[in-house]
Amino acid sequence: MDFEFNNGRECIDLCNQNNKKIWEVMLEREAAITGKEKNEIIHYMMDNLQIMKNAVRKGLYEDVKSVSGLVGGDAKKLRERYENHKTLSGYRMNKAVASAMAVLEVNAAMGQIVAAPTAGSSGILPGVLITVAESFELSDEETVRGLITASAIGYIITRNATVAGAEGGCQAETGAAAAMAAAAAVELMGGSPEQAFHAAAITIKNIMGLVCDPIAGLVEAPCVKRNAIGTANALISADIALAGIESIIPFDEVVEAMYRVGRMMPCELRETALGGLAATPTGLEIQKRIFGEQK
Amino acid sequence: MKNYSMFDVIGPRMIGPSSSHTAGAARLSKVARKIGGEEITEVTFYLHGSFAKTYKGHGTDRALVAGIQGMEPNDENLRNAMEIALEKGIKFEFVEADLGEVHPNTVKIIMKGISGKTTEVIGSSVGGGNIKVFRINGLDVEFTGEYPTLLIRHIDKPGAIAKVSLILSEYDINIAFMRVFRQSKGKDAFMIIETDNSINEEVIGKTKALGEDFISVYLIDAL
The missing domain is CATH 3.30.70.260 (ACT domain)
Structure with a gap:
């Protein structure tokens, strides 16, 4: 197949040889492996974008509460702050962060989301892309290209490492989502494929080693806030890359290092709710309250 | 190695909170209903491992009851599946059980259909919404549902x-x-x-x- 790639380097080479963007190369690849028309693929991704938009809106404007009662309503609080006050990190940053939290809160409240790449990290990509699209008046067609760019980064990480918190910790899960979002944001702003991969690499480097330690094992806390920080990380890393700053370690090596770090993590810190925040006195008390004494 | 599609990365569309504990659970019981081959009137879910410990917080119970009624994992009604089942007069029950040396997210589903026939299905939710069914009516089988x-x-x-x-x-x-x-x-x-x-x-x-x-x-x- 002409447009197959196994890592970041091969993806960049394909882009440069064919004078294409990452999203174009990824779309060619998808059409080749599935036998589907490009229009059909774009149409399906467009539906994913609509579900993401709905989840953002719901979390920002409606009262959502998770099944356990642990999370919900924080996105709305942050929206009220950035709409009515001068914020430290600015309107756009706060809006993106609140949007990411909104999606995770909707997820925890058993609402509809698109895993991106997982349910636990599903807020970051919509948070970044929908906010960037609104700020820079990008059409849905353009925003969908961002989702496709993001999927290329996620595919490479899935193929060469992991995006599962249970396998590689939160660095792998929200780290992958943030790297995907950073690369997409760079490409949407006119950055080169190289810059997009630098942004993705910088994003993962920034949170390397982050553990997965959900309270009571639920996709709620600290997941909502880890999606918040993943969103900020993606936007900052995208700006760093767009300024022409490079990641000293290339993307593929960063992904490999991230994977190795994940494998070194004890199982207590990989989604088992046996370590980190889950094992704090408060974390354990919450767990007892939700599930009783049995666990 | 599996040839990942972009929709393996951005997808599936699902009802939260967990692809393994919610989406996978809904899918397992939907497949079980297919195997039962008719409307279900009574069902008992025997929950093993992580399913047994965390099913309430992850909405695994609602997802299972949704699937048994034929709902898809991305159906907005999934969160109200238990209320909907009660209205239809479907009896359901959850039992924490030790199903032996199996995947931590495993459920044994024993269901009775409108004809009175009883069917038993055991399967696991193996991550990312993927499933593996490995026993039907006491017979060892194995399929994942990745293909038709x-x-x-x-x-x-x-x-x-x-x-x-x-x-x-x-x-x-x-x-x-x-x-x-x-x-x-x-x-x-x-x-x-x-x-x-x-x-x-x-x-x-x-x-x-x-x-x-x-x-x-x-x-x-x-x-």
Whole structure:
């Protein structure tokens, strides 16, 4: 197949040889492996974008509460702050962060989301892309290209490492989502494929080693806030890359290092709710309250 | 290595909070309902491992009850599935159980249909919304639902496989994987055929019409 790639380097080479963007190369690849028309693929991704938009809106404007009662309503609080006050990190940053939290809160409240790449990290990509699209008046067609760019980064990480918190910790899960979002944001702003991969690499480097330690094992806390920080990380890393700053370690090596770090993590810190925040006195008390004494 | 699609990365569309504890659970019980082959009136879910410990917080209970009514993992009604089941008069129960050396997210589903027939299905939610069914009515089987899957309960006799594969070849359907599981020689058996192409109603009808040795035929759509 002409447009197959196994890592970041091969993806960049394909882009440069064919004078294409990452999203174009990824779309060619998808059409080749599935036998589907490009229009059909774009149409399906467009539906994913609509579900993401709905989840953002719901979390920002409606009262959502998770099944356990642990999370919900924080996105709305942050929206009220950035709409009515001068914020430290600015309107756009706060809006993106609140949007990411909104999606995770909707997820925890058993609402509809698109895993991106997982349910636990599903807020970051919509948070970044929908906010960037609104700020820079990008059409849905353009925003969908961002989702496709993001999927290329996620595919490479899935193929060469992991995006599962249970396998590689939160660095792998929200780290992958943030790297995907950073690369997409760079490409949407006119950055080169190289810059997009630098942004993705910088994003993962920034949170390397982050553990997965959900309270009571639920996709709620600290997941909502880890999606918040993943969103900020993606936007900052995208700006760093767009300024022409490079990641000293290339993307593929960063992904490999991230994977190795994940494998070194004890199982207590990989989604088992046996370590980190889950094992704090408060974390354990919450767990007892939700599930009783049995666990 | 699996050839990842962009929708393996951005997807599936699902009801939260967890692809393994919610989406996978809904899918497992939806497949179980297919195997039951009729409307379910009573069901008991035996929850093992992580399912047993965390099912309430992850909405695994609602997801299971949703699937047993035929809802998809991305159905907005999933969160109200238990209320909807009660309105329909469907009885359901959850029992924490030790199902042995199995995946931590495993459930045994024992259900009774409107005809009074009881069916037992055991399967695991293995991550990312993917599932593995490994026992049906006490018979060991194995399929994942990643491909369109034909599930044929038949009597273990020579020629049974040839008859089915002939129908598939007539319709130009390529078999990706095929396995046959039986209780003992000449008794109840399951043929599980995972295909590269989608399977239409005509194929199902022809397979059902093969004769009384073919007890039931179900199609499980791909994820």
